Amino acid sequence: MIAVEDVAFLRSRHGAKALENAAALELTPSTLIADLAELRSRYGSRAPALVETVRCRRRAVGRLRDPEHWLLTDVALQQATAGVVAARRAAEIAARFSGAVVHDVTCSIGAELVELADNGGIGAIIGSDLDPVRLAMAAHNVTGATLLRADALTPTSTADVLIADPARRSSSGTRSFRPDDFSPPLLDVLTTYAGRPLAVKTAPGIDYGTLRARYGFDGQVQITSLDGGVREACLWTELDDGVRQRATVLRVVEGALRVEEVTDLESDDVGVGPAGTWIVDPDGAIVRAGLVRHWAHRHGLWQLDPKIAYLTGDAVPPGERGFAVLEQLPLKEKMLRKALASRDCGSLEILVRGVDVDPDELRKRLRLKGSTPLAMVVTRIGTRAVAFLCEPGWRRPA
Template sequence: MSFSADEVRFLAQAEQEIVEATVNLDLNKKTMISDVARLRKHFGDCGRAVAELAAARRSAEGKLPQQWLMCQESAQQTTPPAISAERARRLHTALGSNAVVHDVTCSIGTEGHEIIGAGLRYLGSDLDHSRLLMAAHNLKGQKALVFRADALTPASTGANVIIADPARRSGGKRITNPAQLLPPLPSLLDAWSNQPIAVKCAPGLDFSEWSGLVSVASVEGGVKEACLYSADLSDGETREAVIIKDGHVDRVTDLLDDAPEQNLAAAPGEFIIDPDGAIVRAGLVRHYAVREQLWMLDERIAYLTGNRIPAGTSGFPFLEEVPLKKLKSAMAAHGAGSVEILVRGVDVDPDQLRKKLQLKGTKAMSVVITRIGSRGVALVCGPRQWA
């Protein structure tokens, strides 16, 4: 639940008092009603807002600065700072120092913090007055200008690039049609048709008609967003996977033009590799395989195999391939007591399969359920290993 403008102003002025009043509160689902009642006695009508702020900060710990103003909705919706930093790096490379970035859906200022840190100049606008007040507080002391404006009504001149983050949910449900985003993607592109633009979107949308770059980003193994860059920001790329893990950034792009069109699939090697979700969503499994000297088990399925695990990733030591109907006996023969199950290309529920296996051994193992040609197979493996 968001804040009123008056609540934001109060929260900005009562920082130390808020910290002291909430430090010993649990602020979880079980205690929230009693916690809010306690805070109302201390802060009056602003007690609810204090509880919301404290709970949002706890949920965003390690993700956003703890002194920032935020509500739980804005904290959940914000782009991970590591992704924003990578975007700022790309914009700095494309546009140079002191370029002006206009973020037309600035919310609480997360994107601005990273853009300014990269040496770019920042304008932030939004229709939500309360979030604008939070952004102004969060970016205080930095060279940022925030103001109220509709993302579909150009309200700035001289910006070198536009950034937008349309709302991806409505009524608690994820939006899958670009025309139903808030604001709609086609309307947003029309409004800013004469300027370079970067639009953040859900990674599951259909981007097949986008003529610029589609950059899909993951953080610690979880795919977080896709960003559509206009062609003048793409450096010749049309697809990119940005994999952020343990502070390291890996990029896979479609500029690798020697990926063979045929004969990339073959029998399993020493390891089975499940590529990062950003690589899969960006359609760069083949390119990643070529870069890492891996190959595919089936050209239509996104599992890879090879004789080593790429640095910084994990894989499964391959033991044997068995038909699905013989998996239970194979696992018993290996003495499996626990199993990690991966499934792609076959209609199998991992939880139901685990129950059917009735494991009684002591070994930790893994199984990759997939399709090779017309066959549904089980690749029996040892436990996950990291390189």
């Protein structure tokens, strides 16, 4: 475990050189014992901190900006907001609260602070945390922020906007979606900063319906995805735009960020009908935000079944992935094997919604022997389980 003294060493000129030397080693499972022994012979008790820092930096590639300069721990990296997501939030805060003072009350190693500091539309930045090691790391990682050690449940500033990211682990150490298990508890955070603009990051799997019904949360729930993976739910308070549910879909395409947002203020008037030319599986942020019908209306799609998230239409929305329909069949393995064999199918991507089917087990039972790649969308229409044989997934350029 990295201590404050280790951080002081890593921040020194000698520590910077030691990190360079550690980065030159493989530090893989097969070399770790020998590499650690070499580092111990040169840097003594600082060797474990060097190993953890270098290995974390390598894992942070694509997640944090310029990760080779960061000081961080394994747990802190797991909890850190992806740079693209944090930068998007900073831009949103700057647009809504131009010139605001922003205080991250659980700043950890500074993943949010870095992006806030890089946004010229934000006035000043404060970061606080109870963990002295993470604060020392944040002091290295972030420039232009005021840092202090403080409990998130003890207001220590009059900042215009607050950000919080409670740890989502139960007392046993396992990941939890129960707001009472968060540290600090979610309700305590919301209560402490009631009446002030607050953004609370939490797990995308949180039951926001219960959050509203049981805890009385009446703010906005924003679900964000990045490059197809759902990253977080963010609970916003004191916004006056009337939106209660929002999906933010972020994709980095050829180095440029593409953003699509859907809200519950848009129409959800869509029909239900037979499959069109394409089947489209909406981004996970749209599904978890409960905005499938709103997104379908925007793009002229319709539903195969009113309770299933698969959509269909005659065109694939820009930047999205669609499956060109070849044939619809009952979900009967004998019929599927025959149809796949007739199309010389050798590899098969299987997507499933609304039916209790294990894609890997089904693929094995279908005994594919051909050479043509295909896709199969398994779902339920009414009470019938059906399978759509499709061409391989195709992503329309944005």
